[in-house]
Amino acid sequence: MKSSELFEEAKTMMPGGVSSPVRAIRPYPFYTAGGHGPFIKTVDGCELIDCCLGYGPLILGHAHETVRRAIEEQVTEGWLYGTPCPQELDLARRVIDDHPSIDMVRFVSSGSEATMAAIRLARAATGRQDVIKIEGGFHGAHDAVLVKAGSGATTMGVPDSAGIVADLVKHTRQVAYNDLEALESVLSSSEDIAALIIEPVMGNVGPVLPEEGYLQEVRRLTEEHDVLLIFDEVITGYRLGIGGAQKYFGVTPDLTTLGKIIGGGLPVGAFGGRKDLMEQVAPQGPVYQAGTFSGNPLTMAAGAAALTWLHDHPETYRTLDEGTRAIGDTCEDAHAGGSFVRIGSIFKYFFRPEAPRNYAEAKESDTARFATFWEKMLAHGVFLPPSQFETEFISAAHTDEIIEHIADHYSTCLSE
Ligand code: PLP
Structure with missing residues (x-):
């Protein structure tokens, strides 16, 4: 069954069709068939680079x-x-x-x-x-x-x-x-x-x-x-x-x-x-x-x-830090008017000129722009957590090549 069909049935059995609210992506979430390394595969046959990583636990990537x-x-x-x-x-x-x-x-x-x-x-x-x-x-x-x-x-x-x-x-x-x-x-x-x-x-x-x-x-x-x-x-x-x-x-x-x-x-x-x-x-x-x-x-x-x-593998943390730094550098070059925030393998692009200092400032971000950006990234094969307010991650399975792909897609989708 396709994701859209699965979601129609899920909605009849589970509130909002999901087991946790953030997963209820509109019009329907993709359903995952498997995860390996930095990728997840959907039941619809797409392979996506995963920067959600189970909302954080998968620092080694999928199925390590x-x-x-x-x-x-x-x-x-x-x-x-x-x-x-x-x-x-x-x-x-x-x-x-x-x-x-x-x-x-x-x-x-x-x-x-x-x-x-x-x-x-x-x-x-x-x-x-x-x-x-x-x-x-x-x-x-x-x-x-x-x-x-x-x-x-x-x-x-x-x-x-x-x-x-x-x-x-x-x-x-x-x-x-x-x-x-x-x-x-x-x-x-x-x-x-x-x-x-x-x-x-x-x-x-x-x-x-x-x-x-x-x-x-x-x-x-x-x-x-x-x-x-x-x-x-x-x-x-x-x-x-x-x-x-x-x-x-x-x-x-x-x-x-x-x-x-x-x-x-x-x-x-x-x-x-x-x-x-x-x-x-x-x-x-x-x-x-x-x-x-x-x-x-x-x-x-x-x-x-x-x-x-x-x-x-103590070098992992340095490599992860370099990974988000590379993505951030590319974002800055895109001059899209937002702010890139990162620490170690945690990162996010806020649609707000300055990095937020607190919740009230984070809430000033342009969530409509984020939604459009998120959809574009998905169309380019990168799965980000579906909210301006959810943190993005990379894992030890995100090789230099994968980081380059993420950075390129970030740059393209921010510049469009
Ligand atoms: N504390 C923090 C900082 C979290 O980010 C989360 C979940 O994302 C929790 C607690 C709750 O953890 P769990 O979802 O495993 O119940």
């Missing part, structure tokens, strides 16, 4: 041989035990060794679960109720963090979805990214703040980068106000390098959430932090957290294989 072999080996021994398995320790050792902030870790099945549990732990550990998040920061689809800012001046939460109890989200406060004054003001305004949760590099409004010294000051201010700092490294973990943003920027949070890359492309999440905090998680402590699929052997084996590969 090392990860595939680890999965195949594990599959022959079973893929779910409901008991502890040695593979959990392989991944835990890696994650703990690689992250300055992590003494102990708990594996879960998604980034959303990880941030939900980290916030619960922060509230329990401090005995306080409020959480600060960054406007436009995305931490998964659970109630406490599905809150958007009303305006820059409004710091009390307003639910961003139907069905969320207003009484709950009034404990979620918002500040703009890169705005230390706003943060200090909220921190000073209440004695009931448990934690600040922040993506060190904003990844869900397109990449928005921290200004020089911002994260260091965020650390200083949270410490000064005795508020726990949670780095949500679901995107940046193993993306900016081994040790994620905390190593890249030299800032150590109290708690860290991970996901995406650490599962080698299988469903995963994790939260970890200082021993005294993590010891409060059940069954060692009173903060309840549990999951049927947590630490399952298949994900653990795939994740450990992916992270081992990254450790064995």
